[in-house]
Amino acid sequence: MRKINTRDFHVATRTTSRDINRHIALNLIREHQPISRADLARRMNMTRGVVSVLVQELIAQALIYEGATGEAARGRKPTFLHIRTHDRLVVAVDVRFTRTYLMLCDFSGRQLAIETYDTVFSIPEFVKDLAARIRKLLKRQGLGFTCEGIGLVVPGMVDQRTGKILNAPALGWRDVDIRTKLAGATGLPVHIENSGRASALAQLWSEPTETTGAHNFVYISVSDGVGVGVVVNGELLRGRDHIAGEFGHMPISMDGPRCMCGANGCWEAYTSNLATLSRYFGWNLSKHSPKHLKVAERGSFTVLDLVARARSKDSKALAALLSTGRFLGLGIATIINVVNPDCIYLTGEIITAWDLIEDTVRRAIAERALTEAATRTPLRVTSTQEYPRLRGAAALIAAPTFAAPRVA
Amino acid sequence: MRKINTRDFHVATRTTSRDINRHIALNLIREHQPISRADLARRMNMTRGVVSVLVQELIAQALIYEGATGEAARGRKPTFLHIRTHDRLVVAVDVRFTRTYLMLCDFSGRQLAIETYDTVFSIPEFVKDLAARIRKLLKRQGLGFTCEGIGLVVPGMVDQRTGKILNAPALGWRDVDIRTKLAGATGLPVHIENSGRASALAQLWSEPTETTGAHNFVYISVSDGVGVGVVVNGELLRGRDHIAGEFGHMPISMDGPRCMCGANGCWEAYTSNLATLSRYFGWNLSKHSPKHLKVAERGSFTVLDLVARARSKDSKALAALLSTGRFLGLGIATIINVVNPDCIYLTGEIITAWDLIEDTVRRAIAERALTEAATRTPLRVTSTQEYPRLRGAAALIAAPTFAAPRVA
DNA sequence: GGATATTGTTCGCACTTCAAACAATACCGG
DNA sequence: CCGGTATTGTTTGAAGTGCGAACAATATCC
Numbered sequence: 107m108r109k110i111n112t113r114d115f116h117v118a119t120r121t122t123s124r125d126i127n128r129h130i131a132l133n134l135i136r137e138h139q140p141i142s143r144a145d146l147a148r149r150m151n152m153t154r155g156v157v158s159v160l161v162q163e164l165i166a167q168a169l170i171y172e173g174a175t176g177e178a179a180r181g182r183k184p185t186f187l188h189i190r191t192h193d194r195l196v197v198a199v200d201v202r203f204t205r206t207y208l209m210l211c212d213f214s215g216r217q218l219a220i221e222t223y224d225t226v227f228s229i230p231e232f233v234k235d236l237a238a239r240i241r242k243l244l245k246r247q248g249l250g251f252t253c254e255g256i257g258l259v260v261p262g263m264v265d266q267r268t269g270k271i272l273n274a275p276a277l278g279w280r281d282v283d284i285r286t287k288l289a290g291a292t293g294l295p296v297h298i299e300n301s302g303r304a305s306a307l308a309q310l311w312s313e314p315t316e317t318t319g320a321h322n323f324v325y326i327s328v329s330d331g332v333g334v335g336v337v338v339n340g341e342l343l344r345g346r347d348h349i350a351g352e353f354g355h356m357p358i359s360m361d362g363p364r365c366m367c368g369a370n371g372c373w374e375a376y377t378s379n380l381a382t383l384s385r386y387f388g389w390n391l392s393k394h395s396p397k398h399l400k401v402a403e404r405g406s407f408t409v410l411d412l413v414a415r416a417r418s419k420d421s422k423a424l425a426a427l428l429s430t431g432r433f434l435g436l437g438i439a440t441i442i443n444v445v446n447p448d449c450i451y452l453t454g455e456i457i458t459a460w461d462l463i464e465d466t467v468r469r470a471i472a473e474r475a476l477t478e479a480a481t482r483t484p485l486r487v488t489s490t491q492e493y494p495r496l497r498g499a500a501a502l503i504a505a506p507t508f509a510a511p512r513v514a
Numbered sequence: 515m516r517k518i519n520t521r522d523f524h525v526a527t528r529t530t531s532r533d534i535n536r537h538i539a540l541n542l543i544r545e546h547q548p549i550s551r552a553d554l555a556r557r558m559n560m561t562r563g564v565v566s567v568l569v570q571e572l573i574a575q576a577l578i579y580e581g582a583t584g585e586a587a588r589g590r591k592p593t594f595l596h597i598r599t600h601d602r603l604v605v606a607v608d609v610r611f612t613r614t615y616l617m618l619c620d621f622s623g624r625q626l627a628i629e630t631y632d633t634v635f636s637i638p639e640f641v642k643d644l645a646a647r648i649r650k651l652l653k654r655q656g657l658g659f660t661c662e663g664i665g666l667v668v669p670g671m672v673d674q675r676t677g678k679i680l681n682a683p684a685l686g687w688r689d690v691d692i693r694t695k696l697a698g699a700t701g702l703p704v705h706i707e708n709s710g711r712a713s714a715l716a717q718l719w720s721e722p723t724e725t726t727g728a729h730n731f732v733y734i735s736v737s738d739g740v741g742v743g744v745v746v747n748g749e750l751l752r753g754r755d756h757i758a759g760e761f762g763h764m765p766i767s768m769d770g771p772r773c774m775c776g777a778n779g780c781w782e783a784y785t786s787n788l789a790t791l792s793r794y795f796g797w798n799l800s801k802h803s804p805k806h807l808k809v810a811e812r813g814s815f816t817v818l819d820l821v822a823r824a825r826s827k828d829s830k831a832l833a834a835l836l837s838t839g840r841f842l843g844l845g846i847a848t849i850i851n852v853v854n855p856d857c858i859y860l861t862g863e864i865i866t867a868w869d870l871i872e873d874t875v876r877r878a879i880a881e882r883a884l885t886e887a888a889t890r891t892p893l894r895v896t897s898t899q900e901y902p903r904l905r906g907a908a909a910l911i912a913a914p915t916f917a918a919p920r921v922a
Numbered sequence: 923g924g925a926t927a928t929t930g931t932t933c934g935c936a937c938t939t940c941a942a943a944c945a946a947t948a949c950c951g952g
Numbered sequence: 953c954c955g956g957t958a959t960t961g962t963t964t965g966a967a968g969t970g971c972g973a974a975c976a977a978t979a980t981c982c
Contacts, residue, residue, distance in 0.1 A: 107917040109718055109748035110541045111729050117538060117558050118531035120939040120968045126526040126922045127970085133518045144929055150525050156970055158930060181928025182978035263885065272885070310517055321519050322754065336852075338746050340517035345854020346730065347887040352851040355884060357844065359767045359779070369882050371767070436765065443760040444744075444852065446753025474777050476763060477671065477680070479755040509515040510922040514534045528937050528970040535939090552960055561940060566961060589959025590947035 116512050124160070125511045127152070131160045133508055135170055135187050137314050142176060142184030161187060169507070189214070195253040197240050197294070198499035200301070201225060201232075201260050203276045203330065208236070209496045210243050213254070213504045214313055219247040220496075229282055237291035255295040256288060257499030259304040261331065265348050269298055272348075275366065276330070297502035302327055303342055303351060304498025306335025309451055309488070310342070311501040311508070317486055320448045324441055326353075327494070328434065328454030331366070332374040336445055340510075353441055358433060376433035379409045379455055385426040386412055409455035416462060430456060431463035435470025442471065442480045449484040453494060460487045524920045532568070533919045535560070539568045541916055543578055543595050545722050550584060550592030569595060577915070597622065603661040605648050605702070606907035608709070609633060609640075609668045611684045611738065616644070617904045618651050621662070621912045622721055627655040628901075637690055645699035663703040664696060665907030667712040669739065673756050677706055680756075683774065684738065705910040710735055711750055711759060712906030714743020717859055717896070718750070719909040719916070725894055728856045732849055734761075735902070736842065736862030739774065740782040744853055748918075761849055766841060784841040787817045787863055793834040794820055817863035824870060838864060839871035843878025850879065850888045857892040861902060868895045 127150070134149055135141055147157040164170045173186040191213035200207040202225065210219040221239070226232040244253055262274025269285025285296045299307065306325035312318060321340040327333040332354035336343040343350045354374035355367050362371025363381065375381060383389075415423035438450060456463070467485075475481040488494065535558070542557055543549055555565040572578045581594040599621035608615040610633065618627040629647070634640040652661055670682025677693025693704045707715065714733035720726060729748040735741040740762035744751040751758045762782035763775050770779025771789065783789060791797075823831035846858060864871070875893075883889040896902060 107749065107914060109729065109913070109916070110538055110918045111748055112538075112541050112545045113727065115538050115541075117560060118534040118939085120531065122531050122534070123526035123528070123938080123969055126530070130518055130520075130523050130525060130922060133520050137520045142929075152525060153971060153973090154930060155932075155972080158932095159969095178928065178979075180926075180980050182930075184929060319521065321517065338751065339749070340519055341515065341747070343746065343853070346856050346891070347854055347885060349851060349884055349888055350854035352854075352884055355851055355882070356764060356848045357766055357882070359765070359769065360844070361767065367884060436768070440764045443757060443763055445751070446755055446758035446760075448754050474763070474765070476757055476760055476775060477755060480757055483754070505517070506515060508517070510518045513921055514538060514918040526970085531938055531969080550960075561942090562961060563941085563963075564939060566963095567938095586948075586959065588949055588957075590961075592960060 110514055115514060118513060122511070122513060124163075126513065127156070128160050128163060129508070129511055131157065132164060132169060132189075135164075136189050136508060139188050140173055140176065140186030142186060144184060146187070191216070193249075193251040194504075195244070195248055195251050196500045196503045197243070197253060197256045198496040199236065199256060199258045200493070200495040200499060201258070201277065202301075203261070206236075207493070207496055208239055208243065209493065209500070210247050211496075211500050213507075215308075215497050215500050215504070217493075219243060220493075225277070227278060229279065229284075229287070233284070233287045233291050236288065240292055240294075253294055255297065255503035256292065257304075257502035258284065258288065258296060258298045259301045259495045259499045260284075260298065261301045261333070263349055264298050264300050266297070266299055266344060267348075269296060271298065295503070299498065299502055300333070300348075301495050301498075302333025303335040303344070304502070305333065305453065305494040306337055306351075306451075306498070307342055307501045307505065308494045308497035309335075310337050310340065311505045312497055317488075322445075322448045323451060324445055324447045325451045325494075326438070326441075326453070328377055328379075328452070328456050330379055332377055332437075334441075336447075338445075353437065356437070356440065358436060373433070373437040377430050377437065377456075382409055382426055382430040382456060383407065383412065385429050386423055410458065413456070413459040413462075416459060424462065427456065427459055427463055428466045431466040432470045434463070435467040436474055438467065438485075439471045439474035439480075442483050443474070443476050446480065447483065449486055451486050451488050453488045453490055455490070457487055458490070518922055523922060526921060530919070530921060532571075534921065535564070536568050536571060537916070537919055539565065540572060540577060540597075543572075544597050544916060547596050548581055548584065548594030550594060552592060554595070599624070601657075601659040602912075603652070603656055603659050604908045604911045605651070605661060605664045606904040607644065607664060607666045608901070608903040608907060609666070609685065610709075611669070614644075615901065615904055616647055616651065617901065617908070618655050619904075619908050621915075623716075623905050623908050623912070625901075627651060628904075633685070635686060637687065637692075637695070641692070641695045641699050645696065648700055648702075661702055663705065663911035664700065665712075665910035666692065666696065666704060666706045667709045667903045667907045668692075668706065669709045669741070671757055672706050672708050674705070674707055674752060675756075677704060679706065703911070707906065707910055708741070708756075709903050709906075710741020710762075711743040711752070712910070713741065713861065713902040714745055714759075714859075714906070715750055715909045715913065716902045716906035717743075718745050718748065719913045720905055725896075730853075730856045731859060732761075732853055732855045733859045733902075734846070734849075734861070736785055736787075736860070736864050738787055740785055740845075742849075744855075746853075761845065764845070764848065766844060781841070781845040785838050785845065785864075790817055790834055790838040790864060791815065791820065793837050794831055818866065821864070821867040821870075824867060832870065835864065835867055835871055836874045839874040840878045842871070843875040844882055846875065846893075847879045847882035847888075850891050851882070851884050854888065855891065857894055859894050859896050861896045861898055863898070865895055866898070 147154040171190050173188045175183045175185050194213040198209040206225045207222050211217050260274045261276045263272040271279050271282040289296045325335040334351045334353040336351045355372040357371045359371040363375045365372035365375035472481045555562040579598050581596045583591045602621040606617040614633045615630050619625050668682050669684045671680040679687050679690040697704045733743040742759045742761040744759045763780040765779045767779040771783040773780035773783035880889045
């Protein structure tokens with residue numbers, strides 16, 4: 107039951123109905139390919155006549171193509187329809203504190219090439235270097251197909267509309283109009299997004315598997331920080347200033363450890379990789395600045411190493427993981443009470459130890475969840491090997507083609 | 515950029531375009547009445563010809579009517595259009611711990627009659643009594659017009675789809691199919707909702723004033739508990755199990771005072787009326803059950819009395835209010851970081867002292883808000899005299915008439 | 923080889939927006 | 953009082969849509 111916004115509405119024209127139905131058909135083909143016109147008509151509850159015309163238009167727009175003819179027990183054999191994705195290229199970029207990831211993929215998100223290099227912190231150099239790498243990548247691996255845009259993901263706050271990075275503390279970038287610079291250097295359209303929200307986009311728009319399909323979910327990435335993306339009604343929650351979803355900085359305890367954001371006791375300060383390592387090494391985070399520790403004491407020991415030690419019966423390591431797991435669960439419980447999503451996706455280094463921490467996490471959730479049903483909210487672990495940030499960056503370019511037309 | 519749900523979509527038929535445009539016209543008339551067809555056509559960017567037909571259909575559906583002719587500097591005088599609301603009745607019910615509120619209003623939410631009586635806790639008696647009161651109310655004050663339904667609001671968790679009260683601890687009600695019972699006793703359609711979310715509905719759907727119009731906002735009601743309603747894209751967030759928006763039970767400090775929900779350190783436990791009174795009287799909430807205190811020690815002294823004392827220079831009373839104000843602000847900051855709404859509406863007993871606590875609340879918000887822009891999120895105080903719960907109950911019945919048709 | 927089943931196309935019809943002409947007022951300046 | 957002009961609201965034909973039914977094109981089965 108949505109209220110019509112009388113200050114920003116979209117009247118239906120005589121082509122609106124077809125726009126809507128063409129997009130529905132396109133999405134059904136995407137989800138069920140290969141599929142015949144007749145099957146499509148049955149799924150849409152429309153006559154084959156109309157569907158034939160819709161398909162004809164989608165072919166004319168080069169969004170789909172006719173493939174082989176399928177098998178049928180009786181009667182004329184169907185001609186299968188497919189989404190045209192293999193010859194539409196997308197460049198995805200994930201800028202992180204240590205390294206930058208660069209991927210070339212097609213419109214379905216299928217990876218064609220991937221490379222990684224040390225992050226360049228100077229903006230002009232970063233843009234120049236990246237543009238050169240993209241040109242080379244497209245020339246060598248692009249097979250002559252056209253690239254439809256660049257999706258760029260950064261750890262920090264961005265204004266997705268204007269393409270500006272507002273504040274990325276990990277990179278030391280502030281108020282950078284990266285879209286204009288990169289678009290100028292490459293001649294390609296550029297879209298940017300925060301890394302937590304981009305991962306949520308990847309989950310929303312990635313090619314259908316058995317775990318996709320939820321249209322109301324929360325995506326939680328536990329790493330150096332805690333990134334969260336919230337999807338409501340199949341739409342990413344961005345908010346007035348594009349900071350929506352910052353659950354990482356909700357308080358767990360007002361007098362808890364110091365957080366990078368300046369406040370105390372943030373969820374992130376309890377559950378980030380640094381917090382987990384601190385528990386193991388006995389660092390005191392409430393006194394020192396977390397940034398300090400990061401460089402000085404941490405060395406090259408990561409949470410993945412910690413997980414390995416826990417698996418080889420290092421009880422101190424396991425205790426550190428479980429402690430973080432409990433705080434993870436407490437925060438997740440709050441998210442459930444607030445958003446009440448269909449499911450929650452989890453990723454990050456510590457989630458690789460899900461078999462070790464799951465019980466603790468679930469007990470913590472039960473501790474604060476308001477109803478029994480809320481306690482049973484499905485938790486789905488996604489692998490970090492699938493590059494969720496990069497797939498989200500790609501979705502920034504590919505998704506608008508499939509999105510629902512704005513109406514009413 | 516919304517993803518089409520391929521498991522639950524709505525194909526456009528040949529009447530869809532008109533359905534959409536008719537609803538847009540209806541909402542524009544509602545917002546700008548009295549308005550002429552020509553004005554409507556200009557606002558919709560359509561020709562007068564189409565608008566004439568749309569208006570004709572709306573009149574045939576008895577949703578609008580033609581009123582007086584207006585004035586014009588030159589040319590033919592316009593005939594004004596109005597929403598037909600005065601002869602469509604709605605019954606709104608607000609069940610609270612101490613008393614039940616019963617209101618008769620028209621489709622615009624205009625109050626025709628209101629009564630209040632001690633809450634009956636036995637379900638069968640409650641239904642029987644309420645049905646009798648509604649019959650009497652409609653007979654005496656109904657002017658012979660038809661009543662289109664009953665909106666019922668309770669403090670607790672409800673399943674809005676099935677019309678069941680899942681758990682209303684304040685009333686001691688659990689798993690009650692109140693809709694079937696009340697509909698059976700009155701012969702009228704019944705819709706139910708949680709009180710916090712209902713207030714948000716009232717804010718969303720109430721007749722336009724200078725403070726309405728936001729389509730992304732959070733409504734916070736601070737009273738015996740803390741009720742919150744979240745509106746995203748003009749739609750109330752309900753969630754999978756209809757518990758979305760329960761910010762009242764996010765933690766402020768894990769080892770904080772005991773909350774009614776069983777957990778410790780909930781925002782509600784820091785900011786409810788009971789918490790504020792406890793600060794003034796020096797009650798220790800961490801040890802006793804809050805329910806206990808409520809009946810035993812509180813007496814008839816309310817937060818409104820406390821506000822009165824603070825205004826007459828009782829420094830201990832003021833300190834108690836400011837202490838609550840600070841925690842209010844800390845919670846609001848988290849809500850801003852998470853939802854990043856266009857604005858936040860505030861109501862409740864303590865908000866009547868807004869002039870006293872505003873500075874403290876805003877300082878606390880600035881303490882934890884992640885960006886400067888977030889700190890400036892508009893806070894709007896709404897009066898408790900306007901019965902937001904009852905207007906929300908009425909909106910449950912009236913709003914579906916004006917809601918956007920589901921498409922794609 | 924005819925009956926049957928299924929796919930995909932075509933055509934008339936009903937419904938829609940859209941642009942333009944039209945009728946119905948009203949005011950103004952002589 | 954009368955024509956000129958401006959504005960509102962209606963009507964009309966053209967073009968874009970979905971809907972239902974008939975149709976042609978396959979294919980299998982007995």
